[in-house]
Amino acid sequence: MNGQAWLLLLEGAWTTLWISGVSIAIGVLVGLGIALLRMARIPFLDQLLVTYVSLARATPLVTLVLFLFLAGPTLGLGLSRETAAILALTLNTAAFNAEIWRSAFISFSREQKEAALACGMTNRLFFRRIMLPQMLTSSLPGLVNEMSFLIKSSPAIAVIGIVDLTRVTNRISAVTYEPLPPILAAGLLYMLIIGILLRLQAIAEKKASRLAM
Amino acid sequence: LTAQADLADVKARGYLAVATEDDYAPFNFIVDGKPEGFHKDLLEDFKAFAGKSGFDVRQEILPWTGLLASVASGQYDMGYTGALVTDDRLRVFNFAPPFASAQHYYVKRKGDDSIGDIASLSGKTVGLQAGSALLARLPELKKMLEAGGGKLGKVVEYPSYPEIYADLANGRLDYVVNSVTSVNDLVKAKPEVFAKGLPVSGNGFAAWPVPKNSPELLKLLTTFMQEVHASGRLAELQQKWFGESFDDLPLEPITSVKQFHELANIE
Amino acid sequence: MSEWLILWDARDAFLAGALNTLLLFFVSVSAAFILGAALLYQLEQGGWATRPLRWLIDLMRMLPFLVLAYLLYYGLPSLGLKMSAWSAGLIALAIYHAAYFAEILRGARVLMPEGQIEAAKAHGFTPLRLFLRIILPPLVIKTRPLMGNQLIYALKDTAFLTIITVQELTAAANSVSATYFIPMEAFIVVIAIYWAISICLELALKWAGRFGVKRGFEHV
Amino acid sequence: MSDIPAVSIERLSKSFDGVEVLRDIDLVVNKGEVVSVLGSSGSGKSTMLRCINWLEQPDRGTIRIAGQRIGVDEKTGRAMGNRELAAIRARTGMVFQSFNLWPHLTVLHNVMEAPMQVKRISRDEARATASALLEKVGMQHKQDAYPHTLSGGQKQRVAIARALAMSPEVILFDEPTSALDPERVGEVLTVMKNLSAEGYTMIVVTHEMDFARAVSDQVVFLEKGKIIEKSDPEKFFTRPDTERVRKFLELAD
């Protein structure tokens, strides 16, 4: 592999990075929203969300991307590739994140909640001031796991023509008939991207351990 | 699926959207970030040709996995890539006049002397792409082998060819079947590892898939192909990219299974 | 309509693929869970092994599964170690998901009230018994939803093994859909089967949730 | 105004898994009164306190805080909304038997949090009040410590300061001196005496007979979820009506 190949790999890495980054950011928040809605147990909506989470988790990403991209025009919304990709990744990751957040909700210390309510805090205030700060750190391993999965499964978006990191390696190996070197190089770049996340998690955890939570 | 546009719509829109691949040497692939290959060269001619009809050609690059589905669903007007003609694809697509033969050949490790003539393939492990045109026509090889008293060995299906070649080199496979153009390209790229074998099927064709409901577009493509054939440009490009020119290709579009079988001598 | 008929004719391929998927899934997930718990146990003991193990876990979390499978299957032969597609696939799935299981359990372990563990230590529990009887059960109960996520990932990751020629469900669908060019229908069937399996998993986990509720681990 | 009782409980019942833990509790606590709740372990004392501010939902009965019904909207008869509940709860404080400090906040912030967030008083003011309260319970030196580093008695004192910081009209104490040494017990009881002198209403679950005797206006004895004796301390400690209480008091000495 020459310098030009590395340059292309880096370009692919950037595509992977920004598309996953946007999806992660939206997905984490939407997941939180879904978890909150599910905690409210609104009759019909709850069933709907359960079905969504279940289906979105079970659907392979490739299928989802392709479906959104191809069915988009039929449904009257012409999605650009990037939008379709981000939408698919977000739909997928939000379902997983919803479960992670929900897990934090249901296992949150009942004693602490009671202490907050007894002080006259509303549920919202309790959530914002007592629960969320602790959930952020306690859910971190789960959330970062999910982020790593999202980044790693992002190659699926290549199916609609986005040139992400994995696509670049396919292009290279299609000419050289040597799949291993570009795959290893791409693996290295993936590890670099996810490594940054793991590093951030470690830092946050160190900070939280001061609070012994 | 309404986004399909026949020629009239294309002209109204001002451009034709074609889908190409990026990892299918020698038809179309990417070198240093830029498209290369047979189709890249032919696209120049096609663009000029289309300009005369008053529209532009826009090329989008997708992986093979999503390509046929995207064309079928109308995201693109046609596939501008080396799709092999098969019975099942003919149910959804018409094919423009072919630009290359896709007769199937086997490839073996260089220096593997246990393989030579077709009979020697008997009982050996073969690798091919799952669901490919190659797989669809494997029965022809089976018949050849059985005619000589041999039998088809274990068939291993892979999602794509790079892995198949890797396993051939690793020794997990004894031989691989692919279309002649691909085999030529492979052997050119890695002459010290692989060696080209013999044909293992009747004639086959690589051509552009066009949705069934775009007859006008198909007509236009037929005219174009006949033009480049007549001018010798096609033969020149075939020589350049495939290492040989295919002079006896049909000049008519392939639109039915029956027609295809006649052309390819399949009974 | 004829598409569905084609699929019906190919039901044997789908069935065989689904069985392969299930087998791969159960064997690899069981192995991964045991391995993951063992990893956590080693981490719990501290000592020199902690660093390399944390490193291994992080490595697995960073490495795309495909690359791991690829290395085991196509890479190792160049070092003279040739594995069958099945063993390479199983090993890859097991160690990859073991790292994730370990991380999930570790995340919950950090939050576990130290008092419970101290109580066990004060009663003279040896490390292994302490781990198996006092630490692991509440962790498993607590991480139920995350385990659910992970199981579904493991289920879907079995599909990646098509690339190393394991004939599981997705491979069957790929083959059928590409042969007969009916991608939509074939994939609807595949999604339905994956979904059915994951609904079974979800129901099982939901059922297991009563352990948590009964013991006051879960509220609402 | 002052003839409305601070807390009134009528026919309160509660069961867990089919076991009745509280049965037909009736209790009226007037403004400024101190009520001591005695009873053996598991008799339902904590559960009663928790019902009063609706942390536990009773099966039957009504509870009013300063005349306002808690938990059930009196007009509609339906369950109360979260905000209304919070508004009533803000007027009552509670010291939990297991303290329930918030682990992610320092001692000081544990005490400041509710006044700032619920009463919306300024940070400086909240800090000043919190500091003063921590001083009162002898915890100022630990104000920047996190709860997990505190000893049992230290946690308990912070919990007391936290409840007082809201200066609620009614304070519910669940064994507020259980983890304290006799010296500290004396100090905390002094704080509580002062509060009662200032007119705060208090319901105190306690095992400190001396405190109950010295400070209470009423003493209530719970046995298996029923109030079996309810009288002024003088009578309770010298001439109890029931054999059960007599025995209890005997053993307490």
Add this chain to the structure above:
Amino acid sequence: MSDIPAVSIERLSKSFDGVEVLRDIDLVVNKGEVVSVLGSSGSGKSTMLRCINWLEQPDRGTIRIAGQRIGVDEKTGRAMGNRELAAIRARTGMVFQSFNLWPHLTVLHNVMEAPMQVKRISRDEARATASALLEKVGMQHKQDAYPHTLSGGQKQRVAIARALAMSPEVILFDEPTSALDPERVGEVLTVMKNLSAEGYTMIVVTHEMDFARAVSDQVVFLEKGKIIEKSDPEKFFTRPDTERVRKFLELAD
């Protein structure tokens, strides 16, 4: 054999974040003795108990259980392995200030778990012992309940039963009656008196002066991590050496 003390502590010191919590503690507890540890909240009582079975690692000092050094391998001078630690700890029992029951096990299984897992006695035998002990502390009716449904006093009683189930040579009690009503306190103290009569060695952190006086062989007073008084109960409660203890005892009444 009997001249080896059950517990001996020499020059034990421990600090948290640079603050010395224990300073040069010396204490010898003979077999069958009961030692009461008094002291104000935060004086280091719990920390001392936790050091004795090495749940907290002291900065300096040596601790021996029945002559065997805990925490440090005497031959090599290096930190002890987990298994050896476990073996010594199995000979000591501990009742924690915050109970620390195992939430995933029922009351009965909380009590059965350690004998079964550590001493490897049979399930039936463990069950029989556990039942008997739960009966003793009045908790048999809750044997199938999970800890989170118990009242404070109930948890404490289970914790006591759990520690006794191992019939350890040395039992460390950290305020074992803090959550109990006077009646129960009496019962538990009776149980402990019986244990001491049976020859068990006990170190008891307590705020119950009466118990300390009635049962102890030695009373120890901790102040800011130092033992400032150590004497027999008779002397401690009537003629303490230090002004500090005199004041403490005064306030306790």
